[in-house]
Amino acid sequence: MSSSPIARTVPRTTVDAADDYLKTIYSHTEWQPDPITPNQLATRLGLAPSSVTEMVKKLHAAGLVDHRPYGPITLTPAGEQRALAMLRRHRLIETWLVRVHGYGWDEVHDEAEVLEHALSDRLLDAIDAQLGRPQRDPHGDIIPAADGSLRRPDAVRLDQAPFGFAGRVVRISDRDPDVLRVLDQLGIELDEPVWVGESPEGGAGVAILRRAGTEIVVSPAVAGSVWLEARPEV
Structure with a gap:
């Protein structure tokens, strides 16, 4: 991994922490436009606000x-x-753990958090080649290219999609493993075509129609974790 400005002045353990901060800051705005606040960053990282303030400085x-x-x-x-370099590492490792080592998509995040700081650039490139240069991870998040470039699909979150919206699942947030396990139980996976049905009374969730003609209602937590790319032909 190439050195960063901070790498020349602080211990390696602090560099790892700095990379985690940068990755989290980027991820916060990857699928929505509002920049992250110090309190939000502290919550996402599970740290005291005072610690976050010092690192941000x-x-x-x-x-x-x-x-x-x-x-x-x-x-x-x-x-x-x-941040993009770290996301590339994290997402390639998650993909590797799922495809090669049989991990579930709800199990890989914490493992990747550790391994992303340990693997050499050479090993990471070998993993990328072994996997066939994948463009997205098991949750649909785009894996940046080695030069940092990426193309993100134009997608809308399920709980914000209007009635009648037709699309395919292109991204599922990995922030809550319980949500991933629920989606596993429902058999909802990447690239599945769905149609947004009429919302249940009382805002109890979001109804979706599936290709088989079945309708299910997913909870607000699940609906807020799924992104759809518009595909009228589905």
Whole structure:
């Protein structure tokens, strides 16, 4: 892995933490436009706000983030490049664990969090080649190319899709393993065509129609974790 500005001034363990911060900041805005706040970042990382404040100061000094007191945190071009490199590592490792080692898609996140800091660039490239240069991970998240480029589908979250919307599942958030297990039980997976049905009374969830003609109602938590790409022909 190439060195970053912060790598020359702080211990390696802090560099790993910095990479986690940058990856989390990027991921927050990957599927919605609002930048992350320090409190949101602390919650996502499971850290005390004071710890986050100190690290954000270091990242700002290293030219990796922009931040003003009490304001949101955004990545600089250098910070975004570093974040994309870490996302590439994380998502390739998740794909490798599922395809080669038989992990479930609800089991890979924590393993990848550890391994992404340990694998060499050479081994990562070998994994990428072994997998056939995949373009997305088991949850549908785009794997950035080695140069940091990526093309994200134009998708809408299931709980925000209008009645009658026709599309295919292109992304499922991996933040909640319980949601992934529910989707497994329902047999809902990437690329499945679905139609958004009429919402149940009382906002108890979202109704979806499946190709077999069956209708199911998924909970708000599940609906908020699924993204659909419009496909009128489905």
